[in-house]
Structure formats: structure tokens, C-alpha cells
Amino acid sequence: MSNIKALNWRYATKKFDDSRMLSEDKVKVLKQAFNLTATSYGLQPLKMLIISNKETQKKLREFSMDQQQVDTASHVMVICIEDKVDKEFIDNYFKRVKHLRETPDEVIKPFQNFLVDDFRKKAVEEIHAWAINQAYLALGTLLTVCAAEEIDACPMEGFEPEKYDEFLNLHDKNLRSVLVLPVGYRSQEDMFSKFKKVRRPLDEVIIEID
Template identity: 35%
Template sequence: MSLLENLNWRHAVKAYDPAKKVSEEDLNKILEAARLAPTSSGLQPFRVIVVSNQDLKEKMVKGALNPEVMRDSSHVLVFAAWDSYSNEKIDKVYDFHTDVRELPRGRFSSYTDKLKVIYGVQTAEEHFAHTARQTYIALGLAMAQAAELRVDSTPAEGFSNERVDEILNLKELGLKSVSLLYLGYRDEKNDWLSHMKKVRIPMEEFIVNK
């Protein structure tokens, strides 16, 4: 199947079959797609928290726009971004880069010094706005990989960030939740969107040529 066929197949599932679970093999492929996503300056300023524990999901559903979707999904992936940049975080990432590439540490210091200046004059709110945007690239790639595996998914921003952050102790990790991705297998009988045509605006309206 081609990427476009996979994207035409997928939709934001509205009801999951709680008895069907995503295999560890398929889950790892979806997570790997997210891990391989490009990020600004290669900093990967976010993490993906995998929630499969039903008790945790039950705690998280309060404040969710579609609680049953969260509850019945196989896994909930929480895309959580750094709450701020720091010199230490930047150095840690680039030390890792040079170590993996067998280069001397500090090889990219002229570039990282520029990053430190740029982020040094910004607020924590500006930092989080930037790190949060990075997560959406990974979210999209995770959905595409899930579709290739015929694993259903539902991206979600309709949830209580504060509640999720507290339940998963994200503050202690220097993270704040941005979005969720529910994974599983559709309940054909109750997923009302399953048998409807996919709707997108026409290409001639979507694309603006200059």
C-alpha cells in the first residue's frame, strides 16, 4: 500500500474495541517513526509517554473530550514537550551527537553558542511554544506509521493538560503535555465515522499557487 492509500484509509476513530490490543512489535514501529521525526536543530525537545495501564487511563479520562475513546483504546501516547530550553539541555544533546558520530565534544560549539543566545533572551512561555510545535511532526509520522500497519489512531487535544501532567508526574521531568494519540482497533459497530466518506477540501482550493 502507498502512503496516500494509507492516509485515505485512516480516520480519527470514534470508538475502539477494548478487547483488541496493539502488539508490542507494531507499537515499537509507531514509536520509532516518532523518534525519527526531524526537529529544530536536532534537539528532540520532547518525549513520548506510553500509557497502557488501564488504571492510569481511568484517572486521565476526567476532562477528556472523548473519555470512552481514551478508555477503550489499546494505548495512549502522550506527546510532552520540554517546558523550557537551557544551556545544559543543549550541551547534553550535542555531546550525545558528537559521541555517536565519534567527534570531539564541542565540535558544534559555534552553533550551540548561537542557540544559547537566541533562547537566552526568550521567556519560558516562548520556549514551550517552540518545543510544543516540534511534537506535531512526530505525531503526524506516528499516525502515518500506524496507518501502514492498519492500526487505528485518534489524535487529541481535548483533554486536561494539567490533570495528565499531574498523573504522569511530567513536571518532575521538565515536560508539559501537548497532545495525545490514541491507538487501537476500531469498533465497527459503534465507530460512527468508520463508514462515512473521507472529506477534505478540493486540491484546487487547498493549494495556492503564486
């Protein structure tokens, strides 16, 4: 499909076909898409859990406003932010830059020192808000790739993060859940898949400046 046709095909799936599972190849594409998403400074203050255990999905449904997508989807992706983005985290990023690009220290160090100093001055809440913005960038990437791959998805903010964190032991992993993305294949019984998209006209949302 063309990009625009794929985006027209995509919708927030309300009911998945629980008899169909994504192939390992499809899951691998989504893993790579998540890892390749744009993030501020390239720091990637994110991790993603991929859950396909049906008992776990059933339990998570309890913490997701009883939304059936969570336990009928092939997989549930939980996008998380790093609870701590500190000097060690930033230094590790620049170690990867040096290793992969062979960038000399005299080029790396000024920017590295700037970021370490800048993040040291930020309140924890400010860093978390910044990281959450990166999670939404990743969600957008995943939704676009899902559409291109003809994978159905339903982005969700309607869940209880604290209960997800506790049930999935995310605090032990230095993580906080911020977004949930069930993925799989739409049920033929999902009437929403037949609805026309409702969007504002282009001339209302696009401003061209010569």
C-alpha cells in the same frame, strides 16, 4: 497499502475495539517513529508516555472530556514537552552529535554557542511555544506511521493538561503534556469508519508556481 491509500483509510477513530491490543512489535514501531520525527535544530524537546494500564486510562478519561477513546484504546500516548530547554539540554545534544558523528569541536562549537545564546535570550513562554510546535510535528509523524501500519488513532487536544500533569507526576519529570493520541483498532460499531473523507478539492489547496 500505498501511502495515499493508507491516508485515505485513516480517520479519527471514535470508538476502539477494547478487546484488541497492539502487539509489542507495533508499539516498537511507534516508539521509533516518535524518536525519528523531525524537530527544529534536531533538539527533540519532547518525550512521550505510553500508557496501557486500563485503570490509568479510565482515570485519564475523566480529564479528557469523557471521551471514550481514552479508556477503550489499546494504548494512550501522551506527547509532552520538556519544561526546561537550557544550556545543559543543548550541550547534551551536541555531546551526542560529537559521539555519533565524530564531529570535531571546531565544527560543532560555533553552532552550539549560537543556540545556547539564542535560547538564553528567549522567554520561557516562547520556548514552550516553540516546543509545542515540535510536538505537532511528532503527532503528524505518528499519524502517518499509524496509517501505514494499519493502526487506528485519534489525535486529541480536548483534555485538561494540568490534571494530566498532576495525575501522571509530569512536573517531577520536567515535562508538560500537550497532546494525547489513543491508538489501537477500530470497533466495527464505529460508524465514522464508513464515512467518506471530506476534503477540499486539490485545485483549491495546491498552488503550483512555474
